[in-house]
Amino acid sequence: MTDEPLLSLRTFIEDVERIGELRHVHGAHWDLEIGGIAELSYRRPKPQALLFDDIVDYPSGHRLLVGSTGTSRRFGRTLRLGDDLDDFGLVEALRGKPSKWAAAARDFPVEVVERAPFHENVLEGNDANLLAFPVPRWHGHDGGRFIGTGCLVVTSDPETGVHNGGCYRMQVQDDGRATTIAAVPGKHGAQNIERWFAREGRAPVTVSFGHDPLLLALGGTEVPGGISELEYAGAVLGQRVPVVLGEETGLPIPAGTEIVVEGWLxxxxxxxxxxxxxxxxxxxxxxxxxxxxxxNRIYYRDNPILLGAPPGKPPHDYSYMRTVMKSAMIQDELVSMGVPGVKSAWAHETGGGRLFIAVAIEQRYAGHARQVGYLAAQCPAAAYMNRYVVVVDEDIDVTDLGEVVWAMSTRSDPATDIEIMNRTWGSKLDPMLEPDQTPYNSRAVIDACRPWHRLKSFPRVAESDPAYLREVQQRWGQFLD
Structure with a gap:
């Protein structure tokens, strides 16, 4: 594909097909069927990216992509770290990168261009209807059709002019003539909107509904305040991101996007x-x-492609992506604090990449495990909606939930090894939150390391030496497959 703008979803799809991780699905219905197919796919050991076409009630060529970041190869490609990495390799490749990208972001200001492929078509006035595109009803009890799951909502700080890109859920309203934007309270986008409301009584926004999943990843991650996600993306790419300035708002719109709306809240x-x-x-x-x-106006490319990223019970569309991002960021933050002996961290997909975190350490002193647990529970990358932090010894594979639970079951005493933190940063999305209750939560720090004073005398683990098992595998592996 030639002459595609930077961060084009079409280029991404072409690359994913090249590595054999794209599946084409024809004839599915926008009402629940697309969501059901996607949900079944997410549960597979190696879920494919799915490109839906010939969607019921819509013309051929009006497409929808889901599962864009669901494996290490696809997400490695998204982050430009390579498409041949496994889980651990991807986290290691990502280590240290977020802070470097953040530091370099201002060296990659957006590049303003006059035209982009999304100018190929425009819907205005009564024709400006979001339901002209195959917006799914993802789950059976959803309140409507949600166009914003893999979107990028761009706002700005009215004082500094720094723009922010966030991924928020957006429900189609008024029979397609409008859409709600549920910016998460406390996030930078919501803060920008509130500042504009206080200053001018309205807030400008632009929204992209189809783009390279790098913008999905950055829009759903805690990029430091005062840094534009579009400039951060430029640092990841090593190139300035081309944008068109919105006619109504003056806010940047990625030139590679498929479908665009803008306006004022x-x-x-x-x-x-x-x-x-x-x-x-x-x-x-x-x-x-x-x-x-x-x-009031929608711009879109010929044969437009929506990027969908529906959440749900894990594993869901972006739970793997969040797991990898959070794991690398948490480990980096612990190391940057000067904590010794941190070997690995994993924000488990079962907990949506936030609720359940395991950290492996080489114990250096009494109290080391508790220190790491408390810091991990409140470091910026993990503070929002964390519920459990489990600290384990370095012989435990933190990505293996079975090993983590085994360590909890055999190396911790519930009476002495569980610490509770109260009134921490929760969310209205927490199913445990009572109606009208302030969104605090509590979190447990579980010391599942061997007791410091018993390190030398603690019972030996009943398993063979790994080097010996590799020899056995080489000799007898054909009988074990």
């Missing part, structure tokens, strides 16, 4: 949004009024 304009099957695996958070964006 106001405090008075809201619609009831939800429920929606969320990344915790529940319909958490009751339907509530949410800022509503009226759509």
């Amino acid at each position: 106001t405090p008075e304009e809201s619609r009831v949004e939800g429920p929606f099957g969320e990344w915790t695996g529940y319909y958490a958070g009751s339907p509530r009024p949410t800022p509503n964006l009226r759509v």
Whole structure:
């Protein structure tokens, strides 16, 4: 494919097909069937990316991609780290990169261009309807059709002008003439919107609905405040990201996007949004009024492609992506604090990449495991909605939940090895949160390391030497497959 702008979803799809991880699906229905097929795919050991076409009620060529970052090869390609890495290799390749990208972001200001492929088509006035595109109803009890799952919502700080890109859920409203934007409270995008409301009584936004999944990854990650996700993406790519400035808002729109809307949010304009099957695996958070964006103009490419990233009970569309990103960031933050002996960290996909974190250490002193546990529970990369941190010895594979639970079961005493932290950073998406309750949560730090004072006398693990097992595998492996 030639002459595609940087961060084109089409280039990404071509690359994924080249490595044999794309499957074409024809004839599925937008109402639940696409969501059901995607859910079944996510549960497979090596889920494919799925490109839906010939969707019921829509013309051929109006497509939808899901599962874009669901394996180490696809996510490695997304982060430009290589498409031949396994899980551990991807985390190791990512180690140290987020801080370097953040430091370099300002060296890659966006590059403003006049035209982009999304100018090929425009819908205006009464024709500007989001349901002209195959927006799915993903889950059976969703409150409607959600176009914003893999989107990028761009806002700006009215004081500094720094723009932010966030991935928020967006429900189609008013029969396709509008969409709610559920920016997560406390996140930079929501803060920008509130600042604009306070200053001018309205807030500008642009939204991209189809782009390279790198923008999905960055929009759902805690990029440091004051740094634009588009400039951060430039640092990842080593190239400035081309953008078109919105006609109504002046905000940047990635030139490689497939479908674009822009406009202004106001405090008075809201619609009831939800429920929606969320990344915790529940319909958490009751339907509530949410800022509503009226759509007066839609730009889109010929044969447009929506990027979908529906959450749900893990594993879901982006749970693997979040696991890898969080694992590398948590380990980097622990090391940057000067904590010795940190060997690995893993934010388990079962917990949505946030709720359950395991950290392996080489114990150096009494209290070392508790120190690491407390720091991991509250470091910036893990502070939001964490619930359990388990610290284990370095002989435990933190990616293997069975090994982590074995360590908890045999190396911890519940009476003395579980510490509870209260009134920590929770979320209204927490299924344990009572209605109208302030969104605090609590979290447990579990010391599942061998007791420091018994390191030399603790019972030996009943397993063979790994080197010997490799020899056995070489000689007898044909009988074990």
